[in-house]
Amino acid sequence: MSLIRIENVHKSFGDLAVLNGVSLDIEEGEIVTIIGRSGSGKSTLLRCINGLEKVQSGEIWADGVQVNDPATNLRLLRQRLGIVFQSYNLFPHLTVERNITLAPQVVQKRAAADVRQVAVDVLRQVGLESKIDAYPIQLSGGQQQRVAIARSLAMAPKVMLLDEITSALDPELIGDVLKVLEDLARQGMTMVLVTHEMGFARRVSSQVVFMHEGRVWESGPPDRIFTKPETPELATFIQSVL
Amino acid sequence: MFRDFGVDEVGLLLKGAQWTVLLSFIAFIGGSIVGLVVAAVRVVGPRSLNALATGYIQAVQGTPLLGQMFLFFFGFSIMGLEVSAWVAVSVSLILFSGAFLGDIWRGCIQAIPQTQWEASSCLGLGFFQQMRYVILPQALRIAIPPTVGFFVQIIKNTSLAAVVGFVELLRAGQMVTAATFKPFTVYLAVALIYFALCYPLSLWSRHLERKLNVAHSH
Numbered sequence: 001m002s003l004i005r006i007e008n009v010h011k012s013f014g015d016l017a018v019l020n021g022v023s024l025d026i027e028e029g030e031i032v033t034i035i036g037r038s039g040s041g042k043s044t045l046l047r048c049i050n051g052l053e054k055v056q057s058g059e060i061w062a063d064g065v066q067v068n069d070p071a072t073n074l075r076l077l078r079q080r081l082g083i084v085f086q087s088y089n090l091f092p093h094l095t096v097e098r099n100i101t102l103a104p105q106v107v108q109k110r111a112a113a114d115v116r117q118v119a120v121d122v123l124r125q126v127g128l129e130s131k132i133d134a135y136p137i138q139l140s141g142g143q144q145q146r147v148a149i150a151r152s153l154a155m156a157p158k159v160m161l162l163d164e165i166t167s168a169l170d171p172e173l174i175g176d177v178l179k180v181l182e183d184l185a186r187q188g189m190t191m192v193l194v195t196h197e198m199g200f201a202r203r204v205s206s207q208v209v210f211m212h213e214g215r216v217w218e219s220g221p222p223d224r225i226f227t228k229p230e231t232p233e234l235a236t237f238i239q240s241v242l
Numbered sequence: 243m244f245r246d247f248g249v250d251e252v253g254l255l256l257k258g259a260q261w262t263v264l265l266s267f268i269a270f271i272g273g274s275i276v277g278l279v280v281a282a283v284r285v286v287g288p289r290s291l292n293a294l295a296t297g298y299i300q301a302v303q304g305t306p307l308l309g310q311m312f313l314f315f316f317g318f319s320i321m322g323l324e325v326s327a328w329v330a331v332s333v334s335l336i337l338f339s340g341a342f343l344g345d346i347w348r349g350c351i352q353a354i355p356q357t358q359w360e361a362s363s364c365l366g367l368g369f370f371q372q373m374r375y376v377i378l379p380q381a382l383r384i385a386i387p388p389t390v391g392f393f394v395q396i397i398k399n400t401s402l403a404a405v406v407g408f409v410e411l412l413r414a415g416q417m418v419t420a421a422t423f424k425p426f427t428v429y430l431a432v433a434l435i436y437f438a439l440c441y442p443l444s445l446w447s448r449h450l451e452r453k454l455n456v457a458h459s460h
Binding site: 052078079089090091093106151152 | 357358361362363365366371379380
């Protein structure tokens with residue numbers, strides 16, 4: 001079974017239908033980028049995968065667990081699904097180290113000495129060992145976002161869900177964050193990204209998913225999606241973003 | 243023959259001020275306990291309790307404190323319950339403070355962005371862990387300045403207890419005035435004592451606020 005399986009999912013906010021029957025399979029080790037115009041349902045789909053949004057119908061499975069089953073323990077599941085948000089959402093009152101070690105310590109009940117080492121390790125992965133004692137406000141946006149990635153990695157997740165994580169960053173800071181993602185990709189981390197960085201999507205994705213009007217309009221390997229779009233909607237979209 | 247306004251009279255005023263301070267602490271501590279319950283109920287309580295807490299806050303905030311004191315002082319005795327001025331004044335000040343503090347603290351907890359709840363729940367933290375490690379530490383920082391500020395309000399509001407015969411600072415002033423017939427001097431002294439109690443707290447509150455802004459979100 002796929003690591004993530006989304007089957008015929010419908011989701012609406014009040015009268016507004018956001019997802020109109022989305023189906024998608026994501027295998028272990030894949031890097032799936034979801035592209036599309038704003039309002040096409042990309043972020044909502046990502047948030048449904050770890051149960052941040054409830055769906056009206058359909059099924060979502062992640063790591064063998066049905067996410068939208070009310071009996072599912074989302075707390076347990078979420079320890080295996082890392083998510084990083086556009087606005088970082090670091091804990092402003094805690095140091096970088098504590099931001100990273102909080103969940104391993106209080107959720108996974110790991111020893112203080114252990115988690116300190118985890119913090120050092122994940123910070124090295126994102127190139128910010130020197131900032132371990134800083135507070136989030138003392139960091140640039142790009143650094144905060146890398147700390148958010150490190151915080152997620154500290155839980156040793158099986159999948160990373162990345163929701164437009166470079167969209168709030170100044171252009172010169174985006175590169176550092178993307179580099180971290182490329183390193184992760186090389187290490188075989190399964191990732192699902194919603195992104196506007198088309199060059200990046202084309203370079204690292206194993207599968208690109210184009211969403212339109214709450215549906216998976218087209219999907220396939222990046223070269224095919226970017227050079228031979230089959231639908232006029234995707235063709236227009238690609239023209240407008242390239 | 244009127245007495246002079248001398249050391250003895252100042253001593254009387256200071257004795258009254260002791261009761262003002264004690265009453266303020268009772269109101270603040272009792273009010274804090276009530277306020278904590280009210281804030282908790284308003285943030286996470288079931289709908290029925292939430293409505294009850296809201297009704298309580300509106301009742302207290304929508305009526306004058308003096309009226310509430312009369313209600314407890316005279317109301318109880320009409321019902322056949324003999325209540326001393328002490329009890330009536332304490333109960334009404336506690337309920338008064340509880341409503342305001344509860345509302346202030348609810349606001350502070352709800353001022354923490356939803357994304358902090360989201361981020362912590364995505365890391366697998368449960369409700370109490372979120373509260374303890376993420377939400378309350380941040381809410382506390384915001385809550386300190388208005389809480390200290392409200393303590394100043396409490397100190398000043400204890401003066402209303404004079405009306406039901408409780409001898410605190412203002413009532414002591416009235417009594418000294420009756421004996422000395424120097425209202426201006428006496429009430430000026432009373433005002434100075436209130437000021438000496440409240441001003442340091444106001445300064446502290448402003449200091450905390452500034453400190454909080456500098457270190458904001460850190």
